[in-house]
Amino acid sequence: MDLSFDSFVLAASTADLGDEPAARGVADAVEFRMDLADDPLSALDEYDGSLPILATNRADWEGGEADASDAERLETLVAAAEFDAVGAVDIELACLRADVGVDAATRVRDAGATVVASVHDFDRTPARSELIALLHEAAALGDVGKLAVTAHSNADALRLLDVTHTATEWGDTVATMAMGEAGRHTRAVAPVYGSKIGYAPVDAADATAPGQYDIQTLRSLVDDLSSNPDV
Numbered sequence: 593m594d595l596s597f598d599s600f601v602l603a604a605s606t607a608d609l610g611d612e613p614a615a616r617g618v619a620d621a622v623e624f625r626m627d628l629a630d631d632p633l634s635a636l637d638e639y640d641g642s643l644p645i646l647a648t649n650r651a652d653w654e655g656g657e658a659d660a661s662d663a664e665r666l667e668t669l670v671a672a673a674e675f676d677a678v679g680a681v682d683i684e685l686a687c688l689r690a691d692v693g694v695d696a697a698t699r700v701r702d703a704g705a706t707v708v709a710s711v712h713d714f715d716r717t718p719a720r721s722e723l724i725a726l727l728h729e730a731a732a733l734g735d736v737g738k739l740a741v742t743a744h745s746n747a748d749a750l751r752l753l754d755v756t757h758t759a760t761e762w763g764d765t766v767a768t769m770a771m772g773e774a775g776r777h778t779r780a781v782a783p784v785y786g787s788k789i790g791y792a793p794v795d796a797a798d799a800t801a802p803g804q805y806d807i808q809t810l811r812s813l814v815d816d817l818s819s820n821p822d823v
């Protein structure tokens with residue numbers, strides 16, 4: 593299924609594709625956290641939902657639970673991309689800097705899926721120059737550059753929003769969000785500044801990152817705040 597990020601995509605983030613019916617009508621896609629699932633390729637094989645899937649197999653060195661080698665982990669992602677329902681695949685920017693990641697991205701695209709190049713910082717929000725450099729590099733190596741940082745203050749959140757706006761004005765396709773309580777509002781506000789992906793669990797108790805809203809709440813916040821795209 594097609595998953596391009598020309599306009600905002602709200603992804604229901606889950607380890608259980610059985611959540612799809614509950615997300616349908618609210619979300620635009622399902623983010624399948626393969627690293628949190630027991631047998632992800634079988635789950636994809638059995639999937640009969642109507643929402644396109646963004647497949648993520650997050651490495652343990654990037655805050656996820658996949659502890660296979662990068663080569664093996666990426667191979668699983670390429671296998672995921674071959675399923676019709678998978679419209680996009682998340683590959684960590686650190687992998688895309690090496691041949692193994694570039695090769696995986698090529699195979700994912702050959703299978704008809706888009707590549708989300710992601711960077712996470714679970715400790716802090718880096719300085720503006722670092723944010724700009726990371727986001728631009730991710731947007732260049734992926735079809736979308738995604739940056740999730742941790743905000744501890746309004747200044748952190750504002751810096752992320754500013755960088756989102758700047759990168760979007762340059763023509764980069766980006767997705768941004770600040771994790772943690774101080775960053776929570778950026779999940780609703782960053783789309784106003786150009787962020788093209790939001791992540792939210794169907795049920796708040798199943799959050800896949802700190803500070804996420806549940807999907808219904810994020811849908812209505814984003815729709816309310818982004819209702820005038822010409823600003």
Ligand SMILES: O=C1C[C@@](O)(C(=O)O)C[C@@H](O)[C@@H]1O
Nearest residue numbers: 605648740769771791800801
């Ligand atoms: O990378 C991201 C973003 C995220 O960490 C968030 O902060 O919403 C949630 C993850 O499931 C997803 O893979």
